Amino acid sequence: MKPSQNLLALGAALAVAASAAMAQTPSAQDLANTYPPGLDLAGMDKAVKPGDDFFRYANGHWLATTEIPPDRSGWGIGADLTELTNRRTQDLIQTAAKAAPGTEARKIGDYYASYLDEAKIESLGLKPLxxxxxxxxxxxxxxxxxxxxxxxxxxxxxxxxxxxxxxxxxxxxxxxxxxxxxxxxxxxxxxxxxxxxxxxxxxxxxxxxxxxxxxxxxxxxxxxxxxxxxxxxxxxxxxxxxxxxxxxxxxxxxxxxxxxxxxxxxxxxxxxxxxxxxxxxxxxxxxxxxxxxxxxxxxxxxxxxxxxxxxxxxxxxxxxxxxxxxxxxxxxxLPKAFSDERFAFYGTTLSGTPQQQARWKRAVNSTNNALGMAVGKLYAAKYFPPESKAKVQAMVGDLIAAFRVRIEKLDWMAPATKKEAERKLSTLKVGVGYPDHWIDYSTLKIVPGDALGNAQRAELFEYRRNLAKFGKPVDRGEWAMTPQLVNAVNLPVRNALNFPAAILQAPYFDPRNPVAMNLGATGATIGHEISHSFDDQGAMFNADGALKNWWTPSDLAHFQASGKALAEQYSKYHPFPDLALNGEQILSENIADIAGLNAAYDAYRLANAGKEGPAQQGFSGDQQFFLAFSQSWRETRREAALRQAIVTDGHAPEEYRADTVRNMDAWYAAFGARLGEKLYLAPAERVRIW
CATH class of the missing domain: 1.10.1380.10 (Neutral endopeptidase , domain2)
Structure with missing residues (x-):
């Protein structure tokens, strides 16, 4: 899933366990992102009319030929990048295990190795608990x-x-x-x-x-x-x-x-x-x-x-x-029987996943949960150089500028509201790649061979770290995500954004691609997160993050009416005969999708002097933009997992997020969608919040 969006000296036995794990999994040392530049033409299904099903037009062959791995509840670009990131992280962790005892790096390695040592865990039984x-x-x-x-x-x-x-x-x-x-x-x-x-x-x-x-x-x-x-x-x-x-x-x-x-x-x-x-x-x-x-x-x-x-x-x-x-x-x-039983219910029954992930993957996840920013420091140093950060920061600047222009041109927004919107844009705290400062894990005790105790102490460390914030100035630069997470987030109470390093890679962002593709994929995501500062929830928080509505009554009424229309549009989607989307539940994210896509389109056009970008791979610049957007949502899920997401997630399933394009006039012009086709909306029915 492409998101929008929070535990060690090695003894001989642990060294054997770690070595065995290394022997069983491919090394990521020379692993590179192998996505070729450009659109995935082979993954398309050009027999489908774009106006009938744009998601399958852009992704139909991929959907028809892709099998979900047995240890996954779904598969797509986000999951693939998560797999890549986990293998890179595994290499970093195993290297950290060679660091001097007592160092932060050694804590990472010791935690991971302790989690991997199933023989020790089995021998202890429930004794640690x-x-x-x-x-x-x-x-x-x-x-x-x-x-x-x-x-x-x-x-x-x-x-x-x-x-x-x-x-x-x-x-x-x-x-x-x-x-x-x-x-x-x-x-x-x-x-x-x-x-x-x-x-x-x-x-x-x-x-x-x-x-x-x-x-x-x-x-x-x-x-x-x-x-x-x-x-x-x-x-x-x-x-x-x-x-x-x-x-x-x-x-x-x-x-x-x-x-x-x-x-x-x-x-x-x-x-x-x-x-x-x-x-x-x-x-x-x-x-x-x-x-x-x-x-x-x-x-x-x-x-x-x-x-x-x-x-x-x-x-x-x-x-x-x-x-x-x-x-x-x-x-x-705990011993394998407990782990297997938990997976049987939470993995298979709830999500439909037939096979539990390999132990090393679970160990990486657990280490990320326990010492996430310590691992993230290593990840960012190796996989997100300063030049990458600078390029994405420039893109963020372009998107903020596009938002500023869109707000200035809104005919329904009062000058007083526009003034507050501008102030909010000007004070937006945007974090790209990794935070400005890191968490200090020096007080976290990691004991080799004590997997459960390490997990308990890590949770308690995080709890006490949060309690220690009381009485101190609010840190708007604190990150809610680690650099090695394929995700992004808007934090409205701080008027801040996080874009972790792991999501800022191909095919979402590829410096080899034309600006149309990069802004259609990653640009729309960045725009999505920026727009959360101005959606139905963001409108309630002012530039300082205080819960203070900064809209005039008439502006708010217009916005709410548009939101109601969008909620009704999405509530008509029925992924299953007995289960529809809840348009109110996913409204904030859908508003952000529309706003982000519009801002990204404006930024792409501005980057081409206000004109359409050059043709490439047989598609015009506008077509590249929308296809890159749809392909960035490439995802397939098991039925149980999809049903669970519809009930619990604040985001629409990926297919329907890709359908955001049906609310933009430029999409109709680019692909000739017309009356009678399934996605067609009359101009008056297209939701135009921004």
Missing amino acids: QPTLSRIAAIKDKKALAGEFGRELRADVDALNSTNFYTDHLFGLWVEQDLNDTRRYAPYLLQGGLGMPDRDYYLSATPRMEKIRAAYKAHIAKVLELAGHKDAQAEAQAVYDLELKIAQAHAPRVESEDVLKANNPWTRTDFARKAPGLDWTAFFTAAGLEKRPRFIVWHPKATAGESALVASQPLGVWKSYLAYQQINHYSGV
Whole structure:
């Protein structure tokens, strides 16, 4: 998927394990990106009319002939670049293992090698997790239970990238610039506690969801059985019933995306009154938040509902729930039976993936999660030289200039709104490739051979690193993504963007390609992220990141009307007979797609002195632009994975994101799309937000 969008001295045994892994996987030392320059003509299907199905016109042969690898839920350019990046990262990590003990590089190597040492993990069994499980078993009352919830509270690194805020802990914590006071950080409390991706998995009455629920209950029972619980079936039913009650208290996806409903400042004393049931004093003390006088509660209904459940549900059920969640959460660093069982449900049942990824790939992912910026420092130094950064920064500058011109020419936007939009553009903090400063991992202890302990300490390190932000100036330059991630993100609360190095490579961005192709592919993505500062959510944040609507009432009414039309357009797409897209759920991303594509088109035209670019590979400049855009969304997914994305993702599936072109007059002129063809929209029906 092309995104738009958050753990070591080697002994002899570990050295053997690492050497074995190296022998089994191809080296990335001389691996280069082998995408040839230009459009992929062989991947097209020119028998399809562009006006009927532009995505298949651009990608039809590739779709018909591509098989999804058995360890993947989907495949496309983004997945291919992720594979390439992971192999490069693996090489960097293995080289880091040779560094001097105690250095940051050696921590990277030791963490990775410990994760790879399956023999050691197998021999230890559940012993590394036993202190946690014994602590849970010793809980005697609801006050101690509240303390356990607080002790296990963790920073939700994905909160910057997703408004769903999914976490398997009862609550999640997000430490970020205050919505109402941009001078300080605020603690945001988020709903959590579910073992499946979304409340709909518990509440939807469709036959498919009922089957998934049955499989999930069996999964809980199997996990508890593997852990030696004698009455695993009964415990599993009780745990599931508890999660069902939590799901019933959760806010739905669309509501969770509404930042106005999320801006709920509570004082410490408010919690006992507004969300009785949980001993909040014990919770905050155990969480290290006892000195925080004020919180922003993103999901007040869920917070109250989950707190009430702490009081109403039996202590024994909560203890079973906590034990299951801990084992399930750390299954990747537990014996193979636990890891296999987790994959059977989350990989195969939920996503349709038949085969688990090789251990080395999982080790790379885990190392990235634990020491992501340390690994990213190595990756950026080798694979993103200063000249690459300069070229992309220039492209960003061109796109910002294009946005500025588009805003100036809008006939529906009032001068006062335009002035604020210009101020927001001028203060936009754009990060390209890698951050200006790196995380200091010197206090993170990595122990060779202690895979589970390393994972636990890394999570705790990240949590404490976030708590340490309180009382310090807000750092708008802090990155939410690592350089080795194939993704990009807009952070509206900081008015900032991140474009990691890994997404800034061919075929998304290739200096050998004409400007039409680069701006159609990567330029549209950069424009997408810039536009998030001016979409239905971005319009609520001013240039400083404060939650302050800067639109006049008439401007906002026009924008909302256009957004409603776009939501209706996307809600008509039915990937499956029984499942349509939710236009409201994906509205922000679809607005950004339209705005980003328009800005990228303007930038491409400006780069060619206002004219169409030169023809190449048998296509005009405009055709190259739109084909590069559509080919950049090249992706195929397994049915289960696609269904899951439709329910939980704030983005439309790739095929429908490519269909954004049907709202641009220039696309009709380039490909001759006409009335009667499936994608055709009458001029009055084309959504023209920007």
